[in-house]
Amino acid sequence: INNDRFIVERSRNQRTFSPIDTVPAMALNGQGAAYESFDDTVLPGYWHYRLRQMGKDSTVSFSPVQSVLVLSREAWFRLICFILGRQLYVYLDAPASGPGGYSCLTCRGYCGTRGK
Secondary structure, three states, rough: OEEEEEEEEEOOOOOOOEEEEEEOOOOOOOOOOOOOOOOOOOOOOEEEEEEEEOOOOOOOOOOOOEEEEEEOOHHHHHHHHHHHHHOEEEEEOOOOOOEEEEEEEEEEOOEEEEOO
């Protein structure tokens, strides 16, 4: 098999894609393999992803584009930090019942303190 690596690409507009991760090919003899990649820098909103498959002989092919709506708390936190600048934030997680948790985070995502 001619597979060398997969490059995960992200776009906001489905025209201009930027690489966010590279995953080496692991499948031997065409048996297939499972791959994972995480985008932990994405902000809230619609994002478009595709795979760029790189062959050992420098051939390139692309997967179909997959669109994803990102709504996670962590993505909203990154957006707020992006808007407000470098500050320290206290992040509280208080469920309806049971113990809650807290974290002190910088806008770059560094965790200074965590507890319950």
